[in-house]
Amino acid sequence: MKSILVVEDEQRISAFISKGLTAAGFRPQIAADGITGRDLALTGDFDLVVLDIGLPGLDGFSVLKQLRAQRPELPVLVLTARDNPDDTIYALESGAVDYMIKPFRFAELLARVRLRLKESPQEQEVTELVRDEVRIDLLKRQAWVGGSLVELSARELSLAEILLRNCGNVLSREQLLSHVWGFDFDPGSNVVDVYIGYLRKKLGTDFVTTVRGFGYRVD
Amino acid sequence: MKSILVVEDEQRISAFISKGLTAAGFRPQIAADGITGRDLALTGDFDLVVLDIGLPGLDGFSVLKQLRAQRPELPVLVLTARDNPDDTIYALESGAVDYMIKPFRFAELLARVRLRLKESPQEQEVTELVRDEVRIDLLKRQAWVGGSLVELSARELSLAEILLRNCGNVLSREQLLSHVWGFDFDPGSNVVDVYIGYLRKKLGTDFVTTVRGFGYRVD
DNA sequence: GGCCCATCTAAGAAGACTCTCATCGGCCGC
DNA sequence: GCGGCCGATGAGAGTCTTCTTAGATGGGCC
Numbered sequence: 001m002k003s004i005l006v007v008e009d010e011q012r013i014s015a016f017i018s019k020g021l022t023a024a025g026f027r028p029q030i031a032a033d034g035i036t037g038r039d040l041a042l043t044g045d046f047d048l049v050v051l052d053i054g055l056p057g058l059d060g061f062s063v064l065k066q067l068r069a070q071r072p073e074l075p076v077l078v079l080t081a082r083d084n085p086d087d088t089i090y091a092l093e094s095g096a097v098d099y100m101i102k103p104f105r106f107a108e109l110l111a112r113v114r115l116r117l118k119e120s121p122q123e124q125e126v127t128e129l130v131r132d133e134v135r136i137d138l139l140k141r142q143a144w145v146g147g148s149l150v151e152l153s154a155r156e157l158s159l160a161e162i163l164l165r166n167c168g169n170v171l172s173r174e175q176l177l178s179h180v181w182g183f184d185f186d187p188g189s190n191v192v193d194v195y196i197g198y199l200r201k202k203l204g205t206d207f208v209t210t211v212r213g214f215g216y217r218v219d
Numbered sequence: 220m221k222s223i224l225v226v227e228d229e230q231r232i233s234a235f236i237s238k239g240l241t242a243a244g245f246r247p248q249i250a251a252d253g254i255t256g257r258d259l260a261l262t263g264d265f266d267l268v269v270l271d272i273g274l275p276g277l278d279g280f281s282v283l284k285q286l287r288a289q290r291p292e293l294p295v296l297v298l299t300a301r302d303n304p305d306d307t308i309y310a311l312e313s314g315a316v317d318y319m320i321k322p323f324r325f326a327e328l329l330a331r332v333r334l335r336l337k338e339s340p341q342e343q344e345v346t347e348l349v350r351d352e353v354r355i356d357l358l359k360r361q362a363w364v365g366g367s368l369v370e371l372s373a374r375e376l377s378l379a380e381i382l383l384r385n386c387g388n389v390l391s392r393e394q395l396l397s398h399v400w401g402f403d404f405d406p407g408s409n410v411v412d413v414y415i416g417y418l419r420k421k422l423g424t425d426f427v428t429t430v431r432g433f434g435y436r437v438d
Numbered sequence: 439g440g441c442c443c444a445t446c447t448a449a450g451a452a453g454a455c456t457c458t459c460a461t462c463g464g465c466c467g468c
Numbered sequence: 469g470c471g472g473c474c475g476a477t478g479a480g481a482g483t484c485t486t487c488t489t490a491g492a493t494g495g496g497c498c
Contacts, residue, residue, distance in 0.1 A: 098346070111358060115346070127317070127334070139330060153485055190445085191487060197447060212444070212495075372455060409475085410457060416477060429475070431465075 002117050003027045005046040007037030007063065008079065009056055013102075016183050017050060019175070020106045023166055026113070034058025041067055041074065048117055050109070051096075053080040053087060061094060068095035075116045077109075103184040107158055129164040131218060134203050136160055143203060150202050155180065159195050163208060163218045172215040192216075221336050222246045224265040226256030226282065227298065228275055232321075235402050236269060238394070239325045242385055245332070253277025260286055260293065267336055269328070270315075272299045272306060280313060287314035294335045296328075322403040326377055348383040350437060353422050355379055362422060369421050374399065378414050382427060382437045391434040411435075 004026050008014040014030045021028040029046070031037035034055040041049050041063075049067065053060035060078070067076055078096040080087050091099050098112050129136045135144040141157055143150045152160065158180045163171065173192045177185050180195075196208055196216055208216045223245050227233040233249045240247040248265070250256035253274040260268050260282075268286065272279035279297070286295055297315040299306050310318050317331050348355045354363040360376055362369045371379065377399045382390065392411045396404050404410075415427055415435055427435045 108358065115358075139327065139334075155486070189487075190489095193445065194447080194487075196445095200446095210445070374456070408457075409459090412475065413457075413477080415475095419476095431474070 001025065001027050002047040003029065003045055004113065005029055005031060005037065005041055005049045007031045007034065007041075007049060007055065007060070008052040009033060009054075010052075013052075013183065016106065016178055017109065020110065020179060021113070023169070023171075023175075024110055024113075034060065034063045038063045038066055042070055044071070046074070048113060049074060049076045050113070051076050051078050053078055053091065061090070064091065064094050064096060077112055077116065079104075103182050105158075105182045106179040107162065129161065131164055131167060131207075134207060136164060145203055152202065153198075155195060156198055156202070159192075160199055160203070163199075163216065167218050170211045170214045170217045176215070220244065220246050221266040222248065222264055223332065224248055224250060224256065224260055224268045226250045226253065226260070226268060226274065226279070227271040228252060228273075229271075232271075232402065235325065235397055236328065239329065239398060240332070242388070242390075242394075243329055243332075253279065253282045257282045257285055261289055263290070265293070267332060268293060268295045269332070270295050270297050272297060272310065280309070283310065283313050283315060296331055296335065298323075322401050324377075324401045325398040326381065348380065350383055350386060350426075353426060355383060364422055371421065372417075374414060375417055375421070378411075379418055379422070382418075382435065386437050389430045389433045389436045395434070 004021055006014050006017050006021075006028050008017065008030065009032050011032075014032070018028045018030055029040065031040050034057045037049075037051065037055070038058065040046070051060055051063060055063070064076060064078065067074060072095070075097045076095065078091040078099040079102060080091065080099060081102045097116055100109055100112065127137065127139050129138065133146045136152075136157070137143070138157075138161065141152060141154070143152050143157075143160070159176065162176065162179050171179075174187065176192045177187065177189070181191065185191075196210075200207060208218055211217055223240055225233050225236050225240075225247055227236065227249065228251050230251075233251070237247045237249055248259065250259050253276045256268075256270065256274070257277065259265070270279055270282060274282070283295060283297065286293060291314070294316045295314070297310040297318040298321055299310065299318060300321045316335055319328055319331065346356065346358045348357065352365045355371075355376070356362070357376075357380065360371060360373075362371050362376075362379070378395065381395065381398050393406065395411050396406065396408070399414075400410065415429075418426060427437055430436055
């Protein structure tokens with residue numbers, strides 16, 4: 001199992017990332033400021049670092065530079081709140097392997113983490129998720145139910161994917177909302193319910209189970 | 220450079236695949252029937268096989284089985300004209316690593332070929348294409364022009380991607396049409412022109428050069 | 439049973455996307 | 469210069485996607 005260091009001061013965001021990474025099968029650890037982050041990263045216990053640029057204590061750029069200097073092989077994925085291309089370009093030039101601009105959808109962060117941690121050709125990438133009669137092709141963006149083809153929209157696919165990847169576990173509306181819609185999406189909305197309805201209509205009523213008071217689950 | 224064997228009897232389709240693979244930096248070779256295909260595949264000169272199921276002479280399934288038996292490590296990507304889930308499931312069970320249903324967009328075939336040939340962690344995947352002021356992020360599905368963010372639709376992104384990946388080469392309307400829209404798309408349409416116009420509006424007039432009588436090129 | 443609350447669903451508005459059609463403009467050969 | 473052809477572009481139709489709203493449904497507790 002891969003260890004990931006999350007250097008992020010906003011508790012809301014670090015918790016969000018941490019939970020998501022855990023659900024995806026990674027072992028995350030949080031550092032709330034630059035100095036702690038740098039020191040932890042340099043221990044060598046981590047396979048990847050998710051680094052916020054806007055940090056208290058020690059600026060993210062400085063952390064990035066020190067990591068580059070001392071552990072050039074450690075992949076760093078930079079988060080920046082400022083929608084400023086100069087920042088991101090500077091980050092990439094300083095050695096970040098990738099970057100994301102807040103607010104981001106968790107699914108995208110996960111895709112990037114997976115991409116950067118991929119290493120052995122043995123562990124073939126998952127391009128299909130199967131559960132009983134339902135088969136979802138992530139590359140084709142299509143689903144098969146029994147023998148017939150079903151087209152899924154981008155949102156529907158994204159929602160189905162996270163449910164299937166966490167097969168057996170209940171996912172709360174908030175989790176689904178932040179994973180699929182982004183962590184700053186209006187929490188009062190009932191989009192999740194509506195899209196669960198769409199999935200049921202397309203993939204069969206019993207594709208998702210409602211767990212009253214908690215959320216949804218695919219068994 | 221990777222060698223790819225294309226076993227396909229329809230000349231129109233094999234030529235289409237072959238050209239596209241060449242443009243993408245692969246070395247393709249065509250076999251027009253099952254027996255030739257099987258014999259070539261067994262020489263061991265190829266890194267991947269694209270195999271049509273509906274073949275004259277020797278059925279695609281038989282070819283697949285023989286390849287599995289004698290070269291289990293050789294990745295085979297199956298093409299099937301029949302929109303029949305049984306066929307594809309059977310193909311996968313027989314050991315195909317992946318499948319595509321005709322008609323397909325070439326871009327998708329390419330994505331699958333790349334995925335299956337990927338092997339060393341060294342050659343990091345391309346997630347960004349850059350050319351002068353224009354930067355395109357394939358994962359984010361966004362573009363940056365100078366310092367500002369531009370949203371691209373799925374079609375626009377796909378078109379921009381193939382143009383950028385073939386930087387310096389002229390691509391004909393037919394090539395673009397088959398790559399982005401699929402090889403059976405109405406050849407009389409001027410969608411390509413229209414979408415080139417959209418790209419110019421979003422990415423700058425001089426992003427693409429028109430080569431009168433031939434097609435378009437990104438320098 | 440009756441009530442409350444969580445969940446489901448139908449309907450629809452707004453907007454994005456894709457493509458066609460028709461017209462306009464300019465390049466090229468004569 | 470002129471005509472014809474190739475490409476550019478504007479308008480718009482049809483469809484799909486996404487999200488909100490509001491009312492219907494139904495579970496669980498009293």
